[in-house]
Amino acid sequence: MKINKFFHVAVEVPDLDKALEFYIGLLGLKLVNREKLPEKKLEVAFVAGEGCEIELMCYEDSKERKFAPESQSHFQHLSFVVDDIEKAMDYLKSNGIELESPDPIPVFDGKVFYNTFKGPGGELLEIAEEKRPRLNH
Template sequence: MKIKRLEHVAITVKDMDKARETWVDVLGIPQEYEEEVEETRLAMLPVGETYIELLEAVGPASPVNAWMDQAGESLWHLCFEVDDIDCAVVELKNKGIRLLNETPKPGHGGSRIVFLDPSSTGNVLIELAEIPEGH
């Protein structure tokens, strides 16, 4: 498995518009795009080769809800870009790493993603993403 870069740092927010006041208006980080995935509104703000990903639950099935209930607005996970998500899954399973989803699912910007179980990673939630060409 080749990790290409830290793709994004994910932060949960209660109110996307209010969060943008800090990240965009105060800090001057531009928003590249916004989309909805799994009842979650996300905004991607580029900082060099990495992004800040702001996540707001917009429906009851959003995975952000459980995190917000536990930790509120906070850092949620780190995402690393990999060349081949399917090979990464096989390699990690062979190394005894537990995954929260063993089959890649759709993620931001057309990516394919998996999450590593924090019990296998020192209690840090790690996402791996295979980013499509041109993104």
């Protein structure tokens, strides 16, 4: 078996309309498809940006579900690359988004700067600016 590329990641959200407003309206992703799957009591929407696609899943009982805390979840966060982390942070703050840190957080000896924030369903999201060339594998 040969894997050609990463297809998408699926995230369950408690309110699909609110999630779409956030991911499309605030983060600037594009709606690819939205579909109801009544046999699964599920509605899904795919949103995409350059090089990424996210499936937002909302079951009929998603609003009532308790989601696992980060310490007990296999899913930790979604990370998005931005051109200028400080401008991206200013944009998020101006739209009422609370960031983990007031300043970009450096990692890998200052080759990457990031910051995290919560999505509308409480999912952990990250923006990152790379200051280093990507390694090709």
